[in-house]
Each structure stands twice: as structure tokens, then as C-alpha cells.
Amino acid sequence: MTLDEITKTFVASDGKVASVALNTVTVPYATETEIGLVSKDANGVIIDEAAYTKQDASKYDFTLTTNNGYVNGTKLYLNKIADTATAEITYKSGKYDQNGKAEGNVTSGKVTITAVDQSAVSNFDVRIDDGNKSYDKAKDDKKIAAKDTKTAYFMIKNADGKEISDYNKYSVESSDPATLMVGTQNDISSKKVSVTGVKEGTAYLLIKKDSKVVGSVAITVVAEKAVATLELDKYNVTLSNVIRRSADVNVTLKDQYGNDVTSAYANDINVENLTKPSKAAGNKFSKTGAKITFAPGDVAGDYTFKISYKKDGKEVVARTIVVSVKDTTATKANSWKLNITNDNVDIKADKDNYTDKVVKAEVIGSADGADLYSLTNVKYVVKKADGTVLFSTVSGTTPAKAPEAGVFTVTTNGALSIKVSGQSQPSYPANGVTNYVITKYLEAGTYTVYAEGVDNVDSSVTAKITTTFTVKDTQAKATAEVKANSVDARATTGSAVDAVLGDSVIVKYGDYTYTDRTDYTDAHAGLEVCSIEGTKNNGSSIVYNNNAATVIGKGEGFTVTKVTVWVNVGTDDVPVWLAVEVPDITGYFSVNK
Structure with a gap:
């Protein structure tokens, strides 16, 4: 939708309940906490939210029981850490088969609610996105499509609102592996895990410390991705039988969530000439992946082609394109x-x-x-x-x-x-x-x-x-964590400017980490600087190139304004090295006396 040249994308709901879940599966111990239900459609759009006992009884059954505390109206109280309660939600479709048995109901199943200590940790958050990112670069999304595998990025903050440093003490598991699976590596020392949607519904990523649940985040598994739209980069092409140049048309496929899925379904793109065979000299086109190449040579005229995506032989979406073939006996341009x-x-x-x-x-x-x-x-x-x-x-x-x-x-x-x-x-x-x-x-x-x-x-x-x-340029930028602004010299004369940065920062790009710090053991490689812009504390500009690098002597420092470093933007199987900017590396760095 576009208003005043501002484009907004939204997902409409069909109003059909596809999943029901609790608003939380962890509560602070010895604290009354409101428990509620959330129902969503197949696209993850919320349909209803209601506190316990406040739901529409004609649509939802909602039970909540515990032997370790009490239920007071909409709120649950659990006595101590690790005490539990059990809840179950059922959406009633109102439909019955010929024998009077309910059909089409949606249930959460029996879900365990656990009491945790939230005095040490105040916030747990998860973002679901593609790989090669970090929490701060990932989309703020808590849903995944069925049969899709993505990465869950974690952020845990202490009671002071600051990010913790000991992620290696935490692990994660799914509350319902039949709905959401966690990869084989379930510790979150790297602040991320692989997750796979199994079937539509809601499951919780249960965050554990010392084998006890300390936090949870609800993840919605939405309907399996399916191609919903097909677009062309041009809808009219003109070819000349004189100069005889071909023309490329690129196809873009997107799913119902607006994600580009072209590469996954390119083999199912079809091209069909709709023009009567008596006019056409032949189907002058070829297809490579999602690129259609139209070539001249047909009798002059207009030709209509249909470009479609088919699933199991059935057309799902299609667009048409007009290819105009021109001819002339003229030899001089006008x-x-x-x-x-x-x-x-x-x-x-x-x-x-x-x-x-x-x-x-x-x-x-x-x-x-x-x-x-x-x-x-x-x-x-x-x-x-x-x-x-x-x-x-x-x-x-x-x-x-x-x-x-x-x-x-x-x-x-x-x-x-x-x-x-x-x-x-x-x-x-x-x-x-x-x-x-x-x-x-x-x-x-x-x-x-x-x-x-x-x-x-x-x-x-x-x-x-x-x-x-x-x-x-849709390339992501690298991120960095500055571990020290002052480091020891590598030689009696000091350290080269790039060595100071290598000993000071940890750079991350996607799944790879780069640093020269000896106290960091998970680095993919040492930090290789491409360029540095900045000023030494004596007022001179930083020099860094293939022939020379400014040396920072003991007790000296410099201010950084821009840094690019070499990172692998590909994979281990296909390494692609590129110098990328690291906006997080700015400020003053020095060498200890």
C-alpha cells in the first residue's frame, strides 16, 4: 500500500485461528503474574488476546492448575523457583462431524509454566532471521515458517539493563520439538542457535542456566512458505532484426510473507508463447534460472508471452510480457x-x-x-x-x-x-x-x-x-566489540596502528569473528585491516597502506574516524573476501607506556 509516496507492507488476516498459546511460560517466583492466551492465524497475525477467565468461553476453553501455589482470578502465584503450573488452551471451531464429534479445534496441548528468579536477569529476547547476522542486525521477528531453518539470535540483559558477558552458562531448548526444533548445538555461547519450524503452532524457546529454566520466549511457527507473487523487471521488450541484440528479463518470486524466494523456486518458472503459431517463426527465448532471454528473428510484430510459476504442474501465479520485434529496410539512422x-x-x-x-x-x-x-x-x-x-x-x-x-x-x-x-x-x-x-x-x-x-x-x-x-549496495556492515582502548606494545618502539586495533577489538561479520586478542579463542582469523582513517595525538594523519603504517609509540594514541577490514562474506566452501566498513570502531586508542 502506498500513501503520499510512502510504501507500507502489511499482512492481512483471514480470521481463521491456526495456533493458540500462552502469553508466557515463565513467571517470577512468589509474585502474582497474569496469564493469558494468544491466538494467531497461519501468517502469525494475532486474532485474540485474553487473560485467564476473561476469554470468550464460546470460543476458548482455558484451564490453569498448580499444586505449588495458587490461581487468583487472572493471575498465577508459584511459591519458589522451579515450581510449576499446567495450562491448556483449546480453540473451539464450532464444527462437528456426522457423529457429533468436534472437528477443526486447535489446542496448545498441556503447557508447563515454571517459576524463575528474575532478580539476576531482567530481560531475555530472541530474534529469528537468516544466518550471517548478529542480534542487533537481525530483524525483530519471532516467527518462522514450517519446514524452514533459520537462526535464533539471543540478547540477555542483567537487572541493570546491561548485556551479560557469560552466555556460555546458558543453553536453550524447545518446549515442543514437534512444533519447533532447536539445532544439535543448543548452548548459546555464540549468542545464537539454529531453529527449524516443524508444523504450525506456537512453541517456546526455554532458556536454561544450571539446568533450570530461567526465561522463555514464544516463537510462532507459521504456514509453510509458498510462492505468492511473481514480478518481472520489465513488461515490454523491443527487439531488432537488424542489429539482432537479445534482451534479458529477470523474474522475482516472493512468498506470502514478502520474502524473496526466487533462487529456491527458479526451476519451476515457465515461459509460454501465447501468440498464434501462424504469426511466430518460433519461440525465440531461452531460460537460465530466473532469467529469460528473448532473441530477435521472428517475423516483425508483437508477441505475448506468459511467464508463470507452477507447483506440481498447476499454475500458481503468472504475468504476461509483450515482445515487439521490429524490422526495416532503412540503412541510415534518424x-x-x-x-x-x-x-x-x-x-x-x-x-x-x-x-x-x-x-x-x-x-x-x-x-x-x-x-x-x-x-x-x-x-x-x-x-x-x-x-x-x-x-x-x-x-x-x-x-x-x-x-x-x-x-x-x-x-x-x-x-x-x-x-x-x-x-x-x-x-x-x-x-x-x-x-x-x-x-x-x-x-x-x-x-x-x-x-x-x-x-x-x-x-x-x-x-x-x-x-x-x-x-x-545491500551488503551488511561488520560489527565490532571494543574490548580495550589501551593495549600493550608489541615491540620496544610501540605497535603499528593496525596491530593496536587487532589487540583492541573483536570484529564480527555473519558467522565469522576476527581479532588478534589472545584472550579470545573463537576467532575465525586474525584481524586484517584494509584501511584506516584517523589522526595521531600529535595532529598528524594516520598512514596505512601496502608500504607503510603509522607506529603508535608507548604512551601515544590516535583517534579513529573510519576503518575497513577484510572479512569472508561467502562461506567456508566458497570464501569471498571483501573489505567492509566497521562503524563500531571509532574513538581513541592508545599504547600503554
Whole structure:
């Protein structure tokens, strides 16, 4: 839904109860605590909430009993730590079979409520999200789809509201493994565990210390993910039988929760030519994953194709696209355009994205709506949104600084190739696998391309055209924990600036941790700094490059303003190394006297 150019996404409820659960399964001992029910639909949308005894009795049965305390109206009192109560909730559908037996009812089953000591710990929280994140970077979500596996990230705070440091003393288990399973590694020393939704319903992640339940968080298992929408990046394509260039159309599939599931279901994308066979010379398309490539060659005219997602042979969602094939006998252009290929590119790098990402610009001459030829004598200027010139072959326009070799290339056929990101050095073997090193040459933003090209047929005509392209970067940033702002020197002269940071901080990116600290044993690797910006306490700028690094002497320090470090944004099987910014590393660091 869009209002005043602000887009909001919401999930509508069908009003059908799919799960019922308690509002909590842990209560402070010796304290009256209100117990209630929560019912949700298959998408995890809350339908009803009600305290014990306050529910609509025509819709819900709600029992609550204990031998270790008492129930007072809506509240439960348990005498001491580890005392328990038992509750059960049943949603009554109001439907019966021919024998008078209730059907369609939804029950929580018998659920145990445990008394805990909350004087030492005041807050437990969990966020469910994909891997390669941390609690503060994960979505604030407490639901998972059936048959889906994700990561549960934990945050535990003490009575003073500060995060605890001894996560290794805690473990977690599911209150109902038939609904929600916890992975084989159930200790939370790494502040996370793997969880899998088994069936729709609600289960609790029970947090334990010394084998006793000390906290709980309700997790809703919603309906299994299913493709709900199919979108194309373009719905009209024009092809020329003269220049004979193909055109790519990318398909995006999303589930009912708005998640992109294209890669999981790409093999089930189908393409069908709806145009009468008498008009078409053949089905001029090919499919690779979620990319459909349309090629010229058909009789000139408009062709309608249906692109659909099918499950078990049945169509679920579909879109149509019109492919216009143009032809002409003209040999001289009367109109020109600056064509950009890959004009909305995302430079995120990961295990599936470690090859060069290139934006291509070329001036094309057309006549009668058909592209005739690509101009071969073309000059270009590329600018950032603020007007800074990055590249130019136009006389009188000079780049602010010399562009890096290989980033901007004008080919012999007059096209401009812009490598926005890619492998900055050859891949290399290490630990039995191939490693890739990626560099991002252009940052996220909008770029302007100006071209002036001499027509191939009529050299008296020079086409001058301007257009734009966009670079996106959805890469996550690394996080860091500063363990010390002052460290001992590594040598008698002090420590290099990168060594000071390596001994001071713990950097995390996804599942990997990097530090040189000797008191931290779970690091994936030592901290390898790529760049540092800052000022030494004598006023001089920090120097850090392949040839030199500022040395911080004993008793000296420096202020950091920006740091990038090398991290693996891929996996152990496909390591992809990228220098990422670490916003958490700022402030003053020093070397002890």
C-alpha cells in the first residue's frame, strides 16, 4: 500500500485461528503474574488476546492448575523457583462431524509454566532471521515458517539493563520439538542457535542456566512458505532484426510473507508463447534460472508471452510480457539513444556473487522503430550525483582523479564498459578451496553518463545524449566489540596502528569473528585491516597502506574516524573476501607506556 509516496507492507488476516498459546511460560517466583492466551492465524497475525477467565468461553476453553501455589482470578502465584503450573488452551471451531464429534479445534496441548528468579536477569529476547547476522542486525521477528531453518539470535540483559558477558552458562531448548526444533548445538555461547519450524503452532524457546529454566520466549511457527507473487523487471521488450541484440528479463518470486524466494523456486518458472503459431517463426527465448532471454528473428510484430510459476504442474501465479520485434529496410539512422545494460545493479558480494559486475553504455542508431547499428566513434563522460567527474574522453572535461585501471574501458566497437565491482586479483587456493577477492570500484548512488557519438553512416551527425544508472549496495556492515582502548606494545618502539586495533577489538561479520586478542579463542582469523582513517595525538594523519603504517609509540594514541577490514562474506566452501566498513570502531586508542 502506498500513501503520499510512502510504501507500507502489511499482512492481512483471514480470521481463521491456526495456533493458540500462552502469553508466557515463565513467571517470577512468589509474585502474582497474569496469564493469558494468544491466538494467531497461519501468517502469525494475532486474532485474540485474553487473560485467564476473561476469554470468550464460546470460543476458548482455558484451564490453569498448580499444586505449588495458587490461581487468583487472572493471575498465577508459584511459591519458589522451579515450581510449576499446567495450562491448556483449546480453540473451539464450532464444527462437528456426522457423529457429533468436534472437528477443526486447535489446542496448545498441556503447557508447563515454571517459576524463575528474575532478580539476576531482567530481560531475555530472541530474534529469528537468516544466518550471517548478529542480534542487533537481525530483524525483530519471532516467527518462522514450517519446514524452514533459520537462526535464533539471543540478547540477555542483567537487572541493570546491561548485556551479560557469560552466555556460555546458558543453553536453550524447545518446549515442543514437534512444533519447533532447536539445532544439535543448543548452548548459546555464540549468542545464537539454529531453529527449524516443524508444523504450525506456537512453541517456546526455554532458556536454561544450571539446568533450570530461567526465561522463555514464544516463537510462532507459521504456514509453510509458498510462492505468492511473481514480478518481472520489465513488461515490454523491443527487439531488432537488424542489429539482432537479445534482451534479458529477470523474474522475482516472493512468498506470502514478502520474502524473496526466487533462487529456491527458479526451476519451476515457465515461459509460454501465447501468440498464434501462424504469426511466430518460433519461440525465440531461452531460460537460465530466473532469467529469460528473448532473441530477435521472428517475423516483425508483437508477441505475448506468459511467464508463470507452477507447483506440481498447476499454475500458481503468472504475468504476461509483450515482445515487439521490429524490422526495416532503412540503412541510415534518424534517431539515436544511449542504451544502458545493467542500469540498476546491486554490488553485494557473497558466495553466489563473486564475478565482475559490469554496466555497459552504447549509442544506438534507429529507424522505423528498429535498432540499426551501434555507433563506433563515441566519447563519454561519467559523473557522480554531485557532479564529480570520474571518467572522460570528451575534450575539456577532466576526471577529478585518474580512474583505476580497468574500471572504465571504451571498446573498439564504441561501447563503454564500467566495472562497478569484481575480482581485484586472481582467485587463489587456500585450505583446499578456491578463494576470491572482491573490490567495489563504485559506491552506491546514481551516476550520469553523457555520450556524444558520430553516426556511422552520416559523419556530419553527432548524437549527444545523457542518461543515468544506479548502483545499489545491500551488503551488511561488520560489527565490532571494543574490548580495550589501551593495549600493550608489541615491540620496544610501540605497535603499528593496525596491530593496536587487532589487540583492541573483536570484529564480527555473519558467522565469522576476527581479532588478534589472545584472550579470545573463537576467532575465525586474525584481524586484517584494509584501511584506516584517523589522526595521531600529535595532529598528524594516520598512514596505512601496502608500504607503510603509522607506529603508535608507548604512551601515544590516535583517534579513529573510519576503518575497513577484510572479512569472508561467502562461506567456508566458497570464501569471498571483501573489505567492509566497521562503524563500531571509532574513538581513541592508545599504547600503554
